[in-house]
Structure formats: structure tokens, C-alpha cells
Amino acid sequence: MPNLVYLISSLPSLAFGQSPPITLDSFHSEAEEQLSSADYKKLSELDLKYISEAETGKLKSFAEVIKELKADVLEIRNAKINERSPAVSTLPKTVLEQNALEREKSIMKWQWEQLTNIDSGEMFSITQICVYKLKLQILHRLNSFSAEKGLEILESVVNPTIKMEEEE
Amino acid sequence: MAVLKIKYTKTERARQKKILKVSLRMLPLFEAMEKSLMVTINTIAENIERIKEAIEQNKKEAAPWIAVISDSWVDISSYISANKIITKPVDVAGVRVQQFEKVDFDVTPITDETPLWVDNAIELMQDQLQLLAEIKCLEIQIEILEEELLEVRARIKLFENRRIPNAKTAIRKIGQKLQDDERLMIATAKVVKTKKAEEVKI
Numbered sequence: 001m002p003n004l005v006y007l008i009s010s011l012p013s014l015a016f017g018q019s020p021p022i023t024l025d026s027f028h029s030e031a032e033e034q035l036s037s038a039d040y041k042k043l044s045e046l047d048l049k050y051i052s053e054a055e056t057g058k059l060k061s062f063a064e065v066i067k068e069l070k071a072d073v074l075e076i077r078n079a080k081i082n083e084r085s086p087a088v089s090t091l092p093k094t095v096l097e098q099n100a101l102e103r104e105k106s107i108m109k110w111q112w113e114q115l116t117n118i119d120s121g122e123m124f125s126i127t128q129i130c131v132y133k134l135k136l137q138i139l140h141r142l143n144s145f146s147a148e149k150g151l152e153i154l155e156s157v158v159n160p161t162i163k164m165e166e167e168e
Numbered sequence: 169m170a171v172l173k174i175k176y177t178k179t180e181r182a183r184q185k186k187i188l189k190v191s192l193r194m195l196p197l198f199e200a201m202e203k204s205l206m207v208t209i210n211t212i213a214e215n216i217e218r219i220k221e222a223i224e225q226n227k228k229e230a231a232p233w234i235a236v237i238s239d240s241w242v243d244i245s246s247y248i249s250a251n252k253i254i255t256k257p258v259d260v261a262g263v264r265v266q267q268f269e270k271v272d273f274d275v276t277p278i279t280d281e282t283p284l285w286v287d288n289a290i291e292l293m294q295d296q297l298q299l300l301a302e303i304k305c306l307e308i309q310i311e312i313l314e315e316e317l318l319e320v321r322a323r324i325k326l327f328e329n330r331r332i333p334n335a336k337t338a339i340r341k342i343g344q345k346l347q348d349d350e351r352l353m354i355a356t357a358k359v360v361k362t363k364k365a366e367e368v369k370i
Binding site: 049050070073074076077080099100101102103104107140141144145146147149150151152153154156157158159164165166167 | 233236237256257285287288289292297
């Protein structure tokens, strides 16, 4: 417990939209030093991208809302295919009007808020550390969005050498 | 300039007249072909410009959200790639070229984990890849048509500067030579006749 208190106290605070104050590697090495091997194993295996309902405690409820989010995303995709208005249940309806970047940011903000809800009321628990990691992942992902890099990637994908073939 | 070697015979004159007749008939055809090729090349070049504008327009429309493509969670290049460009042979201005039909894409199926923006990015990339492939086909068409245009121009030059003038010169020279020969023959015959008449008098 004292180590957990020390770890939580030593971590810089996080705010949505800011540049990540620490790297995920530094966070992991800090956590590895302070946590028990079982807690560290749980933390290192946790990944926002692949979070599943196999999580326990409050993280399980977070995994459940992520599942609902995925159902909404599927509904948006199906609605587009069938040329109808999507009926989302979890995501705010405003995301439907946004462009791809704004929509992704809104989804991430929504995830952030869900994590903040989980975090509230927690005092120096492993859940708090897990939430911190998930939020840090959101910040790193958000920070990876760059118009310049995006354009570079677009150009590299659309300018390959393609062979030509006569239609049979 | 090479000296024109001419056989001063009636047969040669007939042959040169035939060459002139054919050349005068062929020249307008080649000139029409040159014009048609030039118009076609210009039209294709305009199409290329139009497609380039469409590419820029797509980029402009995607600019507000292009940043999301650099998402560290997604390697978008693993979702879409162009396998090959499908073309079909067509005749443009009498020249066989390959016309763009479509691009054969390799698209990785989207899963529940795939962020929503990937759909937009795939659509954009498919559009851009199709447009760029179309440009590539049109540029190849221009290359082929320009080669043909060079050949046609060389032929026009050949007809205008060599075949037609050479045939005209040959016909004129043969005509003169044949006339001269005829006059000489008549004059010689007259002299012979006069001499024979004088011999008879003596």
C-alpha cells in the first residue's frame, strides 16, 4: 500500500487534450518498481485497444461501456451501408455530424469521461493506476494525430508502383 | 543534299507520275491524322489536369481530418493497397492504347476494434488511388500517341520535302529530256533528208 500511495502521488496529473507528461515506458518502469508482481502483471497486460469484459471490478464496467461503444460504431457502419440514419445508444448524437478527426476525438473524450467516473471515489487503489494507464494511452494516441504525418501516410499509400493488367 | 538520279525513260516518267499521284493523295490523310493526334493528345492532357484537380479537391476536403490518419493505433497501409490496374485495349485516333477500367484493391476487412475513421480513410485512399491510376494510364496513352505523332510528322515531312518535289522534278526533267530527244531526232532526220536530197540533185 505505501508503494501504491507513493506511485500515485509521484505520477503527474493528466488532463484531456494535453501532451502526455510521461511516456508509457517510463510509467511502466515506475510502476514495476512500486507494484507487486501480480499487480504489475495486471497493469502491463491492460490495454485500452483490447480491453475486454474479462476485466474485474470497475474496469469490467468500463469494458462493458466500451462494448456498447463498439455496438454504436457497428450501427454507424451499418447505417451508412444501408443509407439510413444511425440510432446510437451510448455515444452522443453530436458525433454523427462531425468529421473523422473530431468524431474520433469525441469518442476518446467520452472514453476519458467514463474513466474519470470510474476513478472518482477511488483512493490509492490499483484501479486508479489502471485508469491512469488507460488515460495515458488516450493522451498518447491523441498526441499522435498530426496533419503533416497524416498527409505523408496518405501520400505513401496512394503513390505505390502498381502493375497494369489488361482486362480479360 | 543527295543528287537525284533519274532514268530518262517514259516508263520512269509514268512511275514518277504514279508516285506523285499517290503522295498527293496520302499527304492530306497524314495531315488529318496529325491534326487528330494533336487534338486527342490535348484532350487527354486536359483530362489529366481535370483528374489532378479532383485529387487536390479530395485532399482539400480531407484536410480538416487528415491528422487522424497518423493515429498510432492504426497502420492504415495494412488496410488498403492497390493490387493492379485493370485496363482494356481501345483505338484512340487510330492507335491501340490501354484505357483505364478500374483498380483492383486489396482491402482488409474492418473489425469491431477498427476505429471509425478508418472507413473514411479507406474511401479517400480508394478515390485517390483510382484517380492516380487513371492519370498513369492517360500518361502512357500520351506517350504512345506522341510516338505515333512523331512518325506521322516524319512521313508528312518526307512527302512534303522529298517525295512530292522529287517526283515533280523527275517528271519535269524526264519531260524536258524526252522533248529534247524528240527535237534532236526530228532535226537529225531533217538534216539527213536534206543531205539525201542534195546528193540526188548532184
